[in-house]
Amino acid sequence: LAQECGQTAATKMTTVQTATGGAFIAVVTPRKNTVYTAKVKNTTSNAVSEQVRPRLRLRKVAPHRYSLRVVAAQSFAGKYATFQRYNGTLQRWVNVKRVLLRATSTGIAPTVISSVTFRSSIRARLKIRVVLPQLQVGTCYVAGRSNVILS
Known part of the structure; x- marks a missing residue:
């Protein structure tokens, strides 16, 4: 059951x-x-x-421009994800900005896709990722994080 x-x-x-x-x-x-x-x-x-966890996929679409796609069984439109960079000196992830997700499309039922394209002026060649914290995903998921890419 x-x-x-x-x-x-x-x-x-x-x-x-x-x-x-x-x-x-x-x-x-x-x-x-x-x-x-x-x-x-x-x-x-x-x-x-x-x-x-919801599936988060971060891509670089142009210089200083990124796209985040969230795939889950429910929409995360209206929720905030946190864009982060890795600080090698402190050896931890540092918040850069919050981005607002919006409804994009429905995948094959029951999949729902939420996404956002955003800009950031952080310098090149830094490790970056996006996290969707527990407060934003609610009780039906655990917090999620995207793949790590270079800015």
């Missing part, structure tokens, strides 16, 4: 055959944070939680 974030009840995901000792394998791909349980006759297993 699977109970996806935002759902009031668990639904049957799959049926499996058990091996010796009751072991089984079920391959699933959750779209949001999901709690799984196994049920055999009238016995239900302990719950197992699977946490999901």
